[in-house]
Amino acid sequence: MSEVVNGRMTHRHEGELVVFHIGMQINRWWRPDLWVPAFMAMPRMLRELSMDKESGFLGYQLLFGSGGPYVVQYWSSTEKLYAYASAPSQEHRPAWTAFNKAARKAPGAVGIWHETFLVDRAESIYVATKPMGLAAATEHVAVGKRHDRAQARFVDGRTAASA
Numbered sequence: 001m002s003e004v005v006n007g008r009m010t011h012r013h014e015g016e017l018v019v020f021h022i023g024m025q026i027n028r029w030w031r032p033d034l035w036v037p038a039f040m041a042m043p044r045m046l047r048e049l050s051m052d053k054e055s056g057f058l059g060y061q062l063l064f065g066s067g068g069p070y071v072v073q074y075w076s077s078t079e080k081l082y083a084y085a086s087a088p089s090q091e092h093r094p095a096w097t098a099f100n101k102a103a104r105k106a107p108g109a110v111g112i113w114h115e116t117f118l119v120d121r122a123e124s125i126y127v128a129t130k131p132m133g134l135a136a137a138t139e140h141v142a143v144g145k146r147h148d149r150a151q152a153r154f155v156d157g158r159t160a161a162s163a
Helices: 032-051 078-086 092-105 133-137 150-155
Strands: 005-012 018-026 057-064 069-075 110-118 126-129 139-142
Touching: 005 133, 018 032, 018 078, 032 057, 032 069, 032 092, 032 110, 057 133, 069 078, 069 133, 078 092, 078 110, 092 110, 133 139
Parallel strands: none
Antiparallel strands: 005 126, 005 139, 018 069, 018 110, 057 069
């Protein structure tokens, strides 16, 4: 488990950066038979992606919202994200097929959603935290004097998406 890093830290990343949010909304909590299969599919996908350094998957942060769990994922390109999503030999396609089949049997029991962002600029600060979020997915570095203020980090936070 990561240790708390005392000090002011930020992230560093060169290249394209894609942030992908994906989650589920559990509409019928009292029917775990309808939502547990979708819930259990995500850890398999995250494990598969985390072990494949060529996948373009940089890392993730698991969160819980008002409707259910969601994951913030970091990717090196939209092409690699969509290649994974459509690859029949990997975990996502079978999980998506199973979800659609179950959704037809019990419409509205479980919702699935995602949002994809191609990042033009990124700024971050982590003070006395364990490496997390964007810094854990990319590179966790100390804030230098030149980047002491958020605006300075943001100005220099260009990614390949803005080139």
